[in-house]
Amino acid sequence: MKIRKAVAALALSFSLALPLAACGASDDSATASTSTTSTESTASSGSTSETPALGGGMPGGGQGGPGGSVDVSSVTTEEQLVELIQDAYGDPSLDLHRGHQPVQDVLDEVLGISHEELHVRMEAGQGLAEVAEDLGIDPQELIDGMVAEYGVAIDTLLASGTITQEEADQYLTDLEEAFDFRVTWDGEAATPTYSGLDA
Template sequence: MKTRTLRRSLAALSLVAVLPFAACGTDAADTAATSGSATSTTTDSTATDQRGPGGGPGGPGGPGDTVDVSSVSSEADLVALVQEAYGDASLGLHRGHQPVEDVLDEVLQISHDELHVRMEEQGQNLAAVATDLGIDPQTLIDALVDSWSPAVDNALAAGSITEDQAAEYLDALEEAFTYRVTWDGSEATPTFSGIDA
């Protein structure tokens, strides 16, 4: 009997620990499944499996609607990827950092919790966090672009884009990640519809 009570208590504590991080990009279905609440929301398994670098959801159509960098082969995929690089304004200053969490961990070298404190309690965007840690924000932007640039290479190898277009898509990724890193919390997210051929 005590074991069952202990398990329930631990489950409840783990639930409390998970819920505050729902804003990091977990979708409503993931949160509902974790909390055990009844919901009519369903998650398409292909959307769940399509993750950006770092494995997190979030993207152009909302949480869970992401483009897998390693499977990009068309120009339409690149357009969606660049849009995803801008992030999701509804997720606060970090704009949903799960799709880029590996890069943030590598470059910033702080814990996920500390990143949240800096962003939510101190109001820092990613550029301010980097600067505060003695890191040039451009270093973070470059690392983010590098992590997603294989998608451009894949589309080029597939013959979906030309070399000139590949260079333009890399520039578009840099512009999107610059926006994400320097976002002030109020500017509307641009819509990326592709490059001119």
């Protein structure tokens, strides 16, 4: 029994190295995150209550980088909002992963699994929608949570008078479409280019 656990832990550590690097986590933070989560998972019979520290000051612990180049709290122009909505589509170079730094807290809260388990599932070929469905969760919950996370930027521009209510409604619709694409991506469809309302 101990040998099987040791082999499983070793296999998990190897399978996590590459995907965690793709998230933008450094080797040190990935190692620290893996050990903290593994220890806590064992203590709590498989459920993890601690979110790995990803830093960066962005909602969801984002650091910029793949799948998270815009800080939601600092959006003050429509150009930045357009960039944020493009960012919501995720990074196609990361395959099914598409990056989840800026929305990691939504993933943790809705899915209720560790960052590491999410990586293992994605490396096995599951996209976000499949992970959610496998856990008995409606993928729309992920989409709604991510939209709420990024939608703060739309509210900020509306409150400052930078955009009208009609424009805010359209941006919100566009943001939901972007996250819907990200969550339900089939691994093949080309990532749309978002150029704003005038496009």
